[in-house]
Amino acid sequence: MTVTNINSRIVYDGNGVTINWPFAMGVPSASAIDVFITDDTGVIRQLTTLEFSVVISPLTGTNPTPQGGIVTYNPGGSPLPSGWTITIVRNLEPVQSTSIANQSIIYPPIVEREFDYLTMLIQQGVLDFDRAIKVPVADPPPADLPPQAARKNQTAFFNDNGDLVAGTPLDNTIMVSAAMQPVVQAATTTEALALLGGYPDPKLITAGYVLIPDDNNRLIVAQGSAYYLISAGNPTTYPIDFRVQIVNNDTRAKLMNIFGYPVQFKVYPDQQVVVNRSQSGWVISRPPRWAPRTPTNLYVDPSLGSDVVGVADGLAPGAGAFQTVARATSVQETDLDGDFTINLSNAFHNMPAGGLLLNKRLPGGNAYKLVGNVSNPSLVNIFATASTNGIVVADGAILSVAGITFSGGNSSSSIWINRGGVLNIVGDCIFGQNVGGYNIVMHAGYLNIDAGYHIAAGASAFSHIGAFYNSVVVIGKFQGPAIAITVNGGAAYTYYYQCQLNSTIVSIATLTYPGAGFVSGTKAIVYYNAVVNAGGANIPGTIAAEVGPGGFFF
Secondary structure (H helix, E strand, O other): OOOOOOOOEEEEEOOOOOOEEEEEEEOOOHHHEEEEEEOOOOOEEEOOOOOOEEEEOOOOOOOOOOEEEEEEOOHHHOOOOOOOEEEEEEOOOOOOOOOOOOOOOOOHHHHHHHHHHHHHHHHHHHHHHHOOOOOOOOOOOOOOOOOHHHHOOOEEEEOOOOOEEEEOOOOOOOOOOOOOHHHHOOOOHHHHHHHHOOOOOOEEEOOOEEOOHHHOOEEEEEOOOOOEEEEEOOHHHOOOOOEEEEEEOOOOOEEEEEOOOOOOEEEOOOOEEEEEEEOOEEEEEOOOOEOOOOOEEEEEOOOOOOOOOOOOOOOOOHHHOEOOHHHHHHHHHHHEOOOEEEEEOOOEEEOOOOOEEEOOOOHHHOOEEEEOOOOOHHHOEEEEOOOOEEEEEEOOOEEEEEOOEEEEOOOOEEEEEEOOOEEEEOOOOEEOOEEEEEEEEEEOOEEEEOOOEEEOOOOEEEEEEEEEOOOEEEEOOOOOOEEEEEEOOOEEEEEEEEEEOOOEEEEOOEEEOOOHHHEEEEEEEEEOOOEEEOOHHHOOOOEOOEEOOOOEEO
16 A cells, blocks of 8 residues: 555645745645645635646655655745745546456556555545534434525524524524624623623713713713713612723813712813722722813803803803803812913903902913903903902912903902012003002012003093002013003093002003093102103103102103
8 A cells, every 4th residue: 555644735834935845645646736825814715737836756666656746836936925825735536547458467556556546535535524514423413404495595504403404583583603692692782792802982972971881891982062961870880890981072071970979070171081980989080180282262251151060161152151250260270271261251240259369370380361352342341349459460370361341449459469460461451440549559569561451531540550569560571562551531540650669660662652631640659769661751640750769750
């Protein structure tokens, strides 16, 4: 017997170098060799006889059947790459072409070669049989398949006997494979996805939402251009391993209300929060202070807005706005970093009792920015109650204002700058009455006037600007070269400028006072190492400046 190798195929992995692939199986001729190539994506292709060559090993001894040979495959000079495979298969025609005549001479190699051929055909059948669908050896033989006409366009499934039959289930349900049955029967989509080894797509929400157990391990994306509530209930009603990530992909904030958590909190645009259940309750990774990448508006509307936490986030006008400036500045102090502008609607904006106190240096040296109606400041009013200060800027805080009318009751001051506070006038404003008080008063403060503004007709105060205790007023520090302070009509000041105790009022821009002739009173009082260099004789007032010890007036 000469067929000693039981294999009728061999598979090799490509390596980008090898081009000659040996095989050891018996083969009657080179034409009995088929070659298949499998690429790195699993696609199988049989090569034509023009794409490879076969060299059969020479006969050895008395064996009539050659044993093995070499397949050469090197298309275009490129060896089989890594990740590819080459399969060499012996494929014989199931024929018998040897005829032995009666009483003729029979040579043993001829008989042996035919036995070899039959053995190789049997090996070829075994190879096909091994790739067929089989039942275990202990099973009874399965029934034959139905005839073609009975199985056309039908579903193949196993009946109660385990035989493969054709048809549809009696209850008209969709057939589910055994491997998929645990997935289909899972109690939740999360469980099903876990069995599949996958995760659900992000869950989009656009309105108020309560987390549910099925949200476990999900990503929830909040949208909707609205401010709404996202809440979580009693943790004992959720899976023990419950975890959800909530991302705010919106222009509005979302309010989080978590069962057992002491406070509600906001998730601002581009922020996220992770909610986990632990043995003791909810564990939350709260987002930090919001620092948007671009300048952002906070809106204040006394008529339509609200200061109630669950009603407004201040990120939209109208019903989305805060009701008071105090609420907007408080949120900026506690929750926000970055460049924010507080936009005031056309209305009277009442200040808190005793005035609005701004005494926080915002992160990054950012200013509180109050902007009303720059084209018509008379429509936006901040009024200081009698004997109070409308706005106090203190302790290094910075305030920028534009588009606002400032006024107040008797003995009030519209703005008081104290202990290193800074006020920047960056757009047109109007200053009106503060009878017996000041439009702006400073104690160790800083005032930068970088835009023209107006004095209202009928304005009346002890001084328009009072600078004391090392205060500094600079006109045109950041913008210029010309600034006009315009008087709209008759106004009365005891002293238009009051500058004392090492303070300075100086203009580095070309400063003009259109309508200065409407103002009655003394132009300035300058005492105790103080300096006023802000237009000299052109300063509004009907009485020349009063200069005392150490004072300098230009």
